[in-house]
Amino acid sequence: MSSVPSMPLPICLIENVEGNTLVVNKEAEKILLEISQPVVVIAIVGKYRTGKSYLMNKLAGSRTGFALGSSIQSKTKGIWMWCVPHPQNPGQTLILLDTEGLGDVEKGDCKNDAWIFSLAVLLSSAFVFNSLGTIDQQSMEQLHYVTELTKLIKLKSSSDQNNETGEYKRYFPSFTWCVRDFTLILEKDGKEITEDEYLLSSLEPKKGTDNKARDYNLPRECILHFFHTHKCFVFDRPATKKKLQILEELQESELDEEFVEQATRFYSYMITNSRSKTLAGGHEVTGRMLAVLTDSYVKAIQSGTVPCMENAVLALAEIENTAAVQEALAKYEREMDRHVPKFPTEAQQDFLNMHMECEKEAIKVFMGRSLNDTDQKYQHKLKEQIDKKMEEYSAKNEKASRDYCRNLLQELSVTMENNLMAGEYSIPGGHKKYLMEKLRVMETYNLTPGKGIKALEVMQEYISEKRDIEAAIIQADETLTEKERQLAEERAQAENAEHERQILEQNNRNLEQRMKDQDRSFEQHKEMLMDKMEHERKMMVQQNELVIAQKLKEQEMMINAGFQDKISSLQREVENLRSQNQPKKSRCIVM
Known part of the structure; x- marks a missing residue:
């Protein structure tokens, strides 16, 4: 399950039917459902015929794969997916998403472009925007979809959208701008600058409150505000126009040397720095989970509603938690089945220890997959089902004990049964002979x-079964006086009472052990839940610290631009994130 399915070529993940209907490809969905590893999802978006597919093929470690195209027509329709083993992290799968070109005149529907853009943001952990020339107002206008994200994506189902804008950095991917066919010299005020400095300089807002200033600032503010990390790469033209027609066929030695070096740096950065896709709070998304999220978002779009991340995660949590209970229960059964050949256990405590060991392994499986089980609803279900299964295994253990003990007594009683059939106890002195044989059987059994x-119970049943036989032998033994007969009967009754007392004591001990085991089970569930909650808290703090660092950078830019209202808003967001990072009083956990 954890290995990456073999994908020699990309496959369409979201089909764009006639430019107005988005459909999840079932074959692609099936591939995602088979991936249980965390996924790093890199999506690329940009105007058609800007060389997006070349960069994605580079990330896949291939010259071919995503269609490059050699004409003015867009080759990629919808969103195409390529799942490959992560080249640096064996425990992760790299998923590359190549989107159809924005602004394709053949579509004539900008709303469709907006949905493709928003889906790329929703599904990726690293978002790449690809453009030609320079970062100027024209290229910013190509990126106008970013200004509509608050209309296209809803974070929560019931809240004031204005109050949640500070949360976008927590949910959204990193942002990388690739500028193709770049011909400028990277300088500012006569000083050499880096690509990242070029990007941040291009994102600086202009002072002013008129419409022109607002139109200029809005896409820049959105890029800064929505995405938690900002990176830039500039690329020279890869080859002559004639050679661009056969780019897939060219060897690296035939490409521009500077372009090859730039593409290598891009590859190295994206592979090394792109993090696994996470949900709010730091929970890593697997391929299986990405399939569910993809389906939720596309269905929302096709139904005419705005995709809501909170609703999608709630639906995902229900699916994941139900499966987590099933997987954990199956793990418990597998672990217990390994112990069944050891049945019967010598004592009740031995069985309970087995159960505790297997339950612990099951809880690990549940904790590893469960998602947002805030009220422990699904953990309760797991405990109830494990307790039920434990009773079934307990019954198997008891049956194994009964069967063994009955077979043992049957073997030990062969001589006694033969003597009974031969009438050897129905003669004078027969009771003494019977009693000696009976004591031999009981001593060997014990x-x-x-x-x-x-x-004890099987022995008691055995004694009860022989009570009438022994009474008849006592009555038939002519050597016994009436007094001796009475004493023999009283001794048999006392023996029976003693066994019943021992059984009662044992049952009481077993009940006490069961109660202690329930306490141990509760503590085991509680301890592992607390560990998970602490891990999730640390992940949230780590996520918040990253967002805080980016918001402080954004705040510094606003200070330089003199936007006092935005400075105050950013400061409140930073303070809110810092307050979230403060340790909270542990909530009461009831199992």
């Missing part, structure tokens, strides 16, 4: 190990 927890 000394035999491995009888299990029903040893």
